[in-house]
Amino acid sequence: MAVDTTSTKSGYHLATELVHIDSDAVKDNYNAASVPIYQTATFKQNSADGSGGEYDYSRSGNPTRTAVEVHMAKIMKAERAFVVSTGMTALDVILRLVKTGQEVIAGDDLYGGTNRLLTYVSQYNGVKVHNVNTTDPKLVEEKLDPIKTRLVLLESPTNPLIKIADIRTIAARVHE
Structure with a gap:
C-alpha cells in the first residue's frame, strides 16, 4: 500500500500524523513519544458499580487498542475502525x-x-x-x-x- 501524501485536516501529511499520539481518543499522561503498549488484563476501578473508568478489562478495550483503531480509521479515511483479537x-x-x-x-x-x-x-x-x-x-x-x-x-x-x-x-x- 502506497503512503498517502495528501494533507489531512490538520495540514500535516498522513504519515506525519500517524507517528504522533495527538488525539482526544488516545490520552497519555506521561507524554510518551509513541503509543505505549498496555499489557495489563485489568484496570483499577474507582467504583464497584461499573462506572469506574473508560477501561475495565483489556479484552473489551484498552488504550493501545484505542490508538490502533484511531490510526486505522485515519489510514482508511473512515469515521471509525474496530480492532478485535481474533x-x-x-x-x-x-x-x-x-x-x-x-x-x-x-x-x-x-x-x-x-x-x-x-x-x-x-x-x-x-x-x-x-x-x-x-x-x-x-x-x-x-x-x-x-x-x-x-x-x-x-x-x-x-x-x-x-x-x-x-x-x-x-x-x-x-x-x-
Whole structure:
C-alpha cells in the first residue's frame, strides 16, 4: 500500500500524523513519544458499580487498542475502525451486516470455525450461504446476485486443502 501524501485536516501529511499520539481518543499522561503498549488484563476501578473508568478489562478495550483503531480509521479515511483479537471475531462482526434474506458466497474448503459460523448464520438468521470452488472465478460469478449477495468471503490459501483463490479477479467481478 502506497503512503498517502495528501494533507489531512490538520495540514500535516498522513504519515506525519500517524507517528504522533495527538488525539482526544488516545490520552497519555506521561507524554510518551509513541503509543505505549498496555499489557495489563485489568484496570483499577474507582467504583464497584461499573462506572469506574473508560477501561475495565483489556479484552473489551484498552488504550493501545484505542490508538490502533484511531490510526486505522485515519489510514482508511473512515469515521471509525474496530480492532478485535481474533479472525473469528472479525468474521462475526462482518457477518452481523448480513440480514435475513441476503446471501453470502464462500469457498467450499473453509476453516472449520468459519464453516460453523456460516452454518449457524444460515440456520438461525435466514441467510443463504453458497459454497463454491473459489479457485474458479466463474463459479463465484454464477452465484452473484446484484440484489441478494451481501458478502463474498474468500479464504486464500484455504484450510485444509491450500486452494488459492484469484482474489483480484473475483473482487473485480464483484465490484462490477
